[in-house]
Amino acid sequence: EVQLLESGGGLVQPGGSLRLSCAASGFTFSNYAMSWVRQGPGKGLEWVSGLDGRGDDTYYADSVKGRFTISRDNSKNTLYLQMNGLRAEDTAVYYCVMWLLGCWGQGTLVTVSS
Amino acid sequence: DVVMTQSPLSLPVTLGQPASISCRSSQSLVYSDGNTYLNWFQQRPGQSPRRLIYKVSNRDSGVPDRFSGSGSGTDFTLKISRVEAEDVGVYYCMEGTHWTFGQGTKVEIK
Numbered sequence: 711e712v713q714l715l716e717s718g719g720g721l722v723q724p725g726g727s728l729r730l731s732c733a734a735s736g737f738t739f740s741n742y743a744m745s746w747v748r749q750g751p752g753k754g755l756e757w758v759s760g761l762d763g764r765g766d767d768t769y770y771a772d773s774v775k776g777r778f779t780i781s782r783d784n785s786k787n788t789l790y791l792q793m794n795g796l797r798a799e800d801t802a803v804y805y806c807v808m809w810l811l812g813c814w815g816q817g818t819l820v821t822v823s824s
Numbered sequence: 825d826v827v828m829t830q831s832p833l834s835l836p837v838t839l840g841q842p843a844s845i846s847c848r849s850s851q852s853l854v855y856s857d858g859n860t861y862l863n864w865f866q867q868r869p870g871q872s873p874r875r876l877i878y879k880v881s882n883r884d885s886g887v888p889d890r891f892s893g894s895g896s897g898t899d900f901t902l903k904i905s906r907v908e909a910e911d912v913g914v915y916y917c918m919e920g921t922h923w924t925f926g927q928g929t930k931v932e933i934k
Binding site for chain 1 (some may be wrong): 863865867871872874875878884914916918920923924925926927928
């Protein structure tokens with residue numbers, strides 16, 4: 711069974727940093743592209759970032775480009791999202807997603823507030 | 825950039841009756857490989873999204889056959905043949921090459 715388990719969310723001040731992790735199991739992690747998708751409070755879904763199976767090709771939404779960095783450690787079956795320069799508008803639940811099988815994690819909440 | 829537009833944004837339905845959600849893209853979603861990467865997701869209250877349909881009309885494993893997807897080019901539709909109470913939630917279309925979501929359609933029981 712495919713499982714994606716996010717962690718690392720929390721409360722951070724504007725301008726601060728957080729690193730999210732997504733532990734994957736139940737499939738050959740290195741074979742699949744992965745993404746992060748977020749959902750602001752009471753809002754719709756917004757794709758944030760993605761990368762291919764090897765981590766060579768990375769993609770970012772314009773709203774986070776230059777501030778967020780996606781990466782993966784295939785030896786640990788883990789996806790990461792390093793978030794720097796956080797803003798109030800980055801407040802959201804962040805989901806780890808494996809598109810090919812349509813699998814989503816349970817999400818981790820990031821709150822940016824002073 | 826591709827823009828995905830759903831309608832309606834709110835859909836009150838009667839149990840046992842059909843429901844239909846439209847999704848229009850600002851440009852054709854036929855990709856260079858000939859596939860159309862249009863997906864539908866369901867998000868029940870308090871839950872993570874769940875994919876129902878991929879590549880326009882393919883149901884994911886475990887998805888009831890009352891859900892169906894259709895369409896081509898720029899116009900797509902998700903249909904629920906007979907709405908059940910567990911279908912309450914928000915439904916999103918998403919084009920799968922630039923990962924752009926529609927605004928979401930909230931389905932509720934009348």
